Amino acid sequence: MKILRILATVTYAFSYLSGVIFAQGSPVPLAATGIVSPEVHSDRTVTFRIQAPKASKVQIAGEWMSSNQAERTVNGTEMTKDDKGIWSATIGPLEANTYIYSFDVDGVNIADPVNPIIKLRARTSASLVTVPGDQPWEYRDVPHGNVEVNYHRSAVLNNSVRQIFVYTPPGYDKNASMRYPVLYLLHGNGGVASDWTNAGFANYIEDNLVAEKKSVPMIIVMPWGHALPIGAPTGDNALLFEQYLLKEVIPKVESKYRVAPGRNNRAIAGLSMGGGQTTLIGLGHPDMFAYVGLFSHDMGADSAKYKVLNDPKAAAEMKALFWGVGKEDPRDPGMKKLTDSLTALGIKHVFYEDTEGATGHVWPVWRKCLTQFAPMLFQNN
Amino acid sequence: MKILRILATVTYAFSYLSGVIFAQGSPVPLAATGIVSPEVHSDRTVTFRIQAPKASKVQIAGEWMSSNQAERTVNGTEMTKDDKGIWSATIGPLEANTYIYSFDVDGVNIADPVNPIIKLRARTSASLVTVPGDQPWEYRDVPHGNVEVNYHRSAVLNNSVRQIFVYTPPGYDKNASMRYPVLYLLHGNGGVASDWTNAGFANYIEDNLVAEKKSVPMIIVMPWGHALPIGAPTGDNALLFEQYLLKEVIPKVESKYRVAPGRNNRAIAGLSMGGGQTTLIGLGHPDMFAYVGLFSHDMGADSAKYKVLNDPKAAAEMKALFWGVGKEDPRDPGMKKLTDSLTALGIKHVFYEDTEGATGHVWPVWRKCLTQFAPMLFQNN
Numbered sequence: 001m002k003i004l005r006i007l008a009t010v011t012y013a014f015s016y017l018s019g020v021i022f023a024q025g026s027p028v029p030l031a032a033t034g035i036v037s038p039e040v041h042s043d044r045t046v047t048f049r050i051q052a053p054k055a056s057k058v059q060i061a062g063e064w065m066s067s068n069q070a071e072r073t074v075n076g077t078e079m080t081k082d083d084k085g086i087w088s089a090t091i092g093p094l095e096a097n098t099y100i101y102s103f104d105v106d107g108v109n110i111a112d113p114v115n116p117i118i119k120l121r122a123r124t125s126a127s128l129v130t131v132p133g134d135q136p137w138e139y140r141d142v143p144h145g146n147v148e149v150n151y152h153r154s155a156v157l158n159n160s161v162r163q164i165f166v167y168t169p170p171g172y173d174k175n176a177s178m179r180y181p182v183l184y185l186l187h188g189n190g191g192v193a194s195d196w197t198n199a200g201f202a203n204y205i206e207d208n209l210v211a212e213k214k215s216v217p218m219i220i221v222m223p224w225g226h227a228l229p230i231g232a233p234t235g236d237n238a239l240l241f242e243q244y245l246l247k248e249v250i251p252k253v254e255s256k257y258r259v260a261p262g263r264n265n266r267a268i269a270g271l272s273m274g275g276g277q278t279t280l281i282g283l284g285h286p287d288m289f290a291y292v293g294l295f296s297h298d299m300g301a302d303s304a305k306y307k308v309l310n311d312p313k314a315a316a317e318m319k320a321l322f323w324g325v326g327k328e329d330p331r332d333p334g335m336k337k338l339t340d341s342l343t344a345l346g347i348k349h350v351f352y353e354d355t356e357g358a359t360g361h362v363w364p365v366w367r368k369c370l371t372q373f374a375p376m377l378f379q380n381n
Numbered sequence: 382m383k384i385l386r387i388l389a390t391v392t393y394a395f396s397y398l399s400g401v402i403f404a405q406g407s408p409v410p411l412a413a414t415g416i417v418s419p420e421v422h423s424d425r426t427v428t429f430r431i432q433a434p435k436a437s438k439v440q441i442a443g444e445w446m447s448s449n450q451a452e453r454t455v456n457g458t459e460m461t462k463d464d465k466g467i468w469s470a471t472i473g474p475l476e477a478n479t480y481i482y483s484f485d486v487d488g489v490n491i492a493d494p495v496n497p498i499i500k501l502r503a504r505t506s507a508s509l510v511t512v513p514g515d516q517p518w519e520y521r522d523v524p525h526g527n528v529e530v531n532y533h534r535s536a537v538l539n540n541s542v543r544q545i546f547v548y549t550p551p552g553y554d555k556n557a558s559m560r561y562p563v564l565y566l567l568h569g570n571g572g573v574a575s576d577w578t579n580a581g582f583a584n585y586i587e588d589n590l591v592a593e594k595k596s597v598p599m600i601i602v603m604p605w606g607h608a609l610p611i612g613a614p615t616g617d618n619a620l621l622f623e624q625y626l627l628k629e630v631i632p633k634v635e636s637k638y639r640v641a642p643g644r645n646n647r648a649i650a651g652l653s654m655g656g657g658q659t660t661l662i663g664l665g666h667p668d669m670f671a672y673v674g675l676f677s678h679d680m681g682a683d684s685a686k687y688k689v690l691n692d693p694k695a696a697a698e699m700k701a702l703f704w705g706v707g708k709e710d711p712r713d714p715g716m717k718k719l720t721d722s723l724t725a726l727g728i729k730h731v732f733y734e735d736t737e738g739a740t741g742h743v744w745p746v747w748r749k750c751l752t753q754f755a756p757m758l759f760q761n762n
Contacts, residue, residue: 050489051488052487052488054436054437054488055435055489085488105486105489106433106435108431108433108486108491108494110489110491110494111506113490113506114505116501116503116504116505116506118499118501118506120497120499121497123497124494125492125494125497125499125506139532139542144531146530146531147529148527148529148530149527149529150527151525151584152525153520161520176557192497203532256554
């Protein structure tokens with residue numbers, strides 16, 4: 001059989017490549033040039049390549065570096081050119097995880113031209129590479145939930161057209177009488193509504209946790225966090241986003257999906273800029289949210305504003321307070337300081353410091369934060 | 382009010398930018414460099430810009446050009462450099478539509494580094510620019526359906542992990558007893574499962590047609606068409622894809638969604654490579670599909686293989702046969718020839734030739750094909 005013969009030759013391309021957008025994936029060689037990038041080796045090193053014969057300097061930068069994104073783009077690893085004009089560099093070994101990376105070609109910062117796995121952003125774009133290793137954010141053979149995109153025009157946000165990504169857990173379609181608790185999950189500055197699925201694999205994380213009975217099946221709601229144009233002050237953005245979430249997103253979700261009512265069935269978490277929004281919305285409305293998770297956000301002196309962080313009696317009403325951060329993130333010391341002061345005040349909370357692999361201000365940390373936080377939610381409702 | 386003051390300064394960014402992935406969108410200026418690309422002017426011309434001070438030659442190529450994709454990348458419009466190293470070119474005026482484009486910087490073909498609106502592909506990537514004009518594929522203030530991503534591991538396809546994008550029409554969630562007909566909608570070579578939403582706006586097209594009562598509300602199913610690795614012969618790929626669609630996709634869809642049964646509630650259409658698959662699957666299984674649409678696919682002598690194209694009695698059992706193509710597409714003459722022979726045989730069908738705007742082998746044509754085809758479906762069931 002011709003088909004069977006061809007199937008027998010199919011190798012790595014099938015293992016990871018899927019419909020691309022939301023999935024982790026390995027690249028397909030670009031037929032025209034034969035260039036493979038990235039190439040993930042079994043020792044967890046990764047070779048990156050780009051054909052740019054006329055370039056005089058090419059760098060590769062990615063989330064394995066501990067520095068911040070802006071610094072990474074100018075402090076990348078220099079690549080070396082062969083006689084065909086193909087630049088390459090091998091990085092690692094890296095912890096099994098997924099990393100954002102980009103090339104700098106003579107000062108032009110670009111995604112990998114031959115890698116179809118893109119990290120979408122609200123401005124610019126970059127590529128993603130996965131070093132596989134049976135991590136809890138990888139696709140496994142367990143029942144899978146759906147990711148749905150809801151479209152609407154927002155009255156609160158100047159009539160802009162918005163998308164709300166919604167994960168419904170495995171079984172949602174079949175258990176027509178069951179109502180589910182909801183986690184509102186927010187992305188960082190420059191991110192988009194697809195961030196937590198495209199880069200965070202929140203859907204796979206929850207699928208896997210549910211399969212292991214570590215997490216209660218829940219709906220996860222992922223709106224777009226830029227209420228104001230990119231570049232607007234994040235504080236102003238958070239104030240407007242709060243109105244959007246409370247007045248439009250939550251009512252829309254609760255009217256459309258089978259949502260369990262009340263604060264004990266509502267959680268909120270966010271990373272970086274989304275952590276700031278979570279502070280404002282989650283800690284500011286303890287009557288609405290019983291669970292709050294901050295990933296890589298140092299609220300600094302703002303902690304004084306929130307009763308649940310200063311009054312052990314009010315704090316006891318919270319079912320979970322979670323802070324997570326990577327040890328090389330510049331926000332780590334500030335978050336540690338807060339956790340110490342909360343402990344001194346007798347306020348129950350969880351501090352998770354990621355010390356393995358890439359521990360900067362990066363997605364490898366945030367996937368672990370969600371993997372830690374989700375099992376704390378809705379267990380005793 | 383500080384928020385109100387900031388809101389007053391918000392201009393174009395709100396009109397089009399949304400959560401990015403599936404939506405049409407205008408770009409956000411890159412704060413770091415101040416470069417705006419693309420800039421869509423009110424006269425429907427578009428200025429593209431890229432900062433590449435060290436480059437010696439930069440070109441812009443896009444779907445407004447009639448040539449094929451491979452040719453476009455080497456025959457683009459040369460851009461001119463200013464004293465800051467910013468290259469620019471103004472194209473158009475263009476028909477109101479959305480166009481894929483990319484830059485060639487000294488031989489490196491890349492997406493626009495500052496435009497977040499990406500055309501995802503199975504290899505490489507490119508950018509999208511929208512010239513707005515109240516077209517039927519644009520977001521309008523009508524009830525909106527959902528786009529859902531279903532994840533599964535395919536036994537037919539060597540246990541690869543696949544995504545199936547599914548559009549459910551407005552009202553699907555509320556009309557819990559209603560069953561819907563289904564259109565299986567296939568992408569082209571090098572495409573991904575998100576193609577028909579990311580680039581084709583099939584969801585907006587159907588939302589708008591339903592709102593105007595031109596189309597029956599239907600489910601649209603968009604699987605990933607690469608059953609074999611990219612670069613495998615499309616004929617071999619189609620044979621395997623046929624098994625996947627018939628044995629896995631359709632049963633999965635019909636067990637999960639509220640699907641109306643039988644051939645009269647099943648349509649199939651595809652563009653280019655997906656047109657070849659549609660030929661094989663749709664015309665080869667007239668017992669399963671009563672509606673078949675080919676977009677920019679010339680089946681040539683293969684038409685002799687299909688009874689419904691050679692026997693007016695068998696053809697009369699088909700509720701719609703539709704061919705659509707752009708007049709500058711190299712496939713146009715072959716498709717015209719077939720339509721003439723079908724007419725001579727007395728076989729009822731529709732031939733749609735797009736003669737306005739970009740009429741090559743491009744998405745501007747395929748959006749129009751779907752806009753023409755969808756109203757023919759399921760009207761008298």
